[in-house]
Amino acid sequence: MTRIDSTTTDKATFTLTSTGATLLHAASDAAREWWRSAVIYQVYPRSFADSTGNGIGDIPGITSRLEHLTTLGVDAIWLSPFYRSPQADAGYDVADYRDVDPIFGTLSDFETLLERAHDVGLRVIVDLVPNHTSDDHDWFKAALAAGPDSPERARYLFREGQGENGDLPPNNWKSIFGGPAWTRVNERAAAATDGVTDSQWYLHMFDTTQPDLDWEHPEVRAEFEDVLRFWLDRGVDGFRIDVAHGMVKTPGLPDWDGEVSMVEGTTDEAHQPAEDGSTGAGNSGPMFDQEGVHEIYRAWHTVLAGYDGDRALVAEAWVEPLSRLARYVRSDEMHQAFNFSFLTTAWDAAALRSVVAASLRASDEVGAPTTWVLSNHDVVRHASRMGLSGGAVRPNGIGKTDPQPDAALGLRRARAATLQMLGLPGSAYVYQGEELGLPEHTDLDDDLRQDPAWWRSGYTEAGRDGCRVPLPWEADAPGYGFGPTGATWLPQPETYRASAADVQRSTDGSTFAMYRDALALRKEHDLGLGSLAWVDEVAASPNVLAFVNRDVLVLTSFAAEPFALPAGSQVLISSGPLVADGASGAVQVPQDTTVWVQL
Known part of the structure; x- marks a missing residue:
């Protein structure tokens, strides 16, 4: 084990000696399934690349840009929904789970993408939306x-309304998008027939166009x-x-x-996660994290185990504490679960140290990898989120x-x-465009917004459109090369x-160069299946987060004053420019900068 001692000078300086940092997580050399260490790139199809010129990204567009992903060096791609859908919630309202929506192409286009991706060494994960269907689904x-x-x-989940005439919803639940979580059947023009009053309501934890399924029903499970x-x-x-x-x-x-909300999480930059890693990012209430979900995932695990190739299930589960999230990735359930506690932790050394430690402890208890993420299609891009003041x-x-x-x-x-x-x-997961350093689109005209959270919140939450804007491929092309005509579904x-x-x-x-080089080094040093040992001398420092993974020291400086590495340190990569101290020969790490150092 490598020990890193500090000596006191006008700047904090590391001296590398031969023994001891505190090991928290051991390397995983025995279990090498691909999903334990993969870096997976999220493709949001409507905003990735457009092949037709209609301004909406599609599957052939994704196929045409696979070289970008292989050059970047990711291991797999995750495709957000491309199924047949009225697109009331950008495809998360599925009308047919076995077909491709015409705006994205055809099933044959998908099979071509899958074949090409596999040919260039990329695995493909697809989104599944089982909580609800579209109201255009044949079942509904x-x-x-x-x-x-x-x-x-x-x-x-149809239920009778409350009150003398059933005029009140069955309970007081609120939609995650805002407003009530129930819609009365009579409010739908197609529902009332022959003058018969239908007093029933249906549950939709999201938009009215997304009715929740009843997972106690055997037909739902079989389907x-x-x-x-x-x-x-x-x-x-x-x-x-x-x-x-x-x-x-x-x-x-x-x-x-x-309250159910899409904006839960740490809101105070001075706030520290709880000892169990909780930041407030977990959804609570009788509609979330119920014991019955685990029976479903054990059955699904069995289905996937019947296929070769280490097929994987990935949980989007806003669950805290992390010990409860880890239950989703027990050996007979799912394989990964996004770490939203990590995503919602403030940019603070102590806070990050706490959530990383709690995450690894919880995952190690069940023999699963921790799955790190900083951005996705539902949150403000971290290049903008981390530039906010006031703790938002x-x-x-x-x-x-x-x-x-x-x-x-x-x-x-x-x-x-x-x-x-x-x-x-x-x-780890990378959201499309973050490798380009893309910021959130914060100047979008309100009348162009398409996220149902915008109007269901009473026009108080800008919603997710700002992180979903079509990617720029060519600086001097119309629409920045998103498609052949310059059209883009959002500006x-x-x-x-x-x-x-x-x-x-x-x-x-560039940011792309940093991602590309970091991913190559990550593979070279086998960091995904590596270890984590906290550097003892800075274990409680408010200004430095430092850990050792195999033969690499990862150090982030939060200090206003530059943090000095010892002369002769072999820096493998840094997130920003470093400064050489002419007097001592030490390399200085500025504030808000991470370095990897060869040990």
């Missing part, structure tokens, strides 16, 4: 037509096991499960006075009239946070010019 249309107490309605097999038979490598903690509700659907760690979007991030500060911290994350043992800000992929790939020191 049949349920509306069939009426109360019908077998068709039993697949969903989704068949959907899994449909895509596994075509060769997909796994599934990311949307709202994985929300499919089972407490029996009786009791009232609950808490996870707002649900940033609008024109909201406090604006410091772009330079945000990107500097985002690069440091990413290099820190990629130095951790486990798997791109002028700031995207400097972040265009062709500029980033050709610029030394």
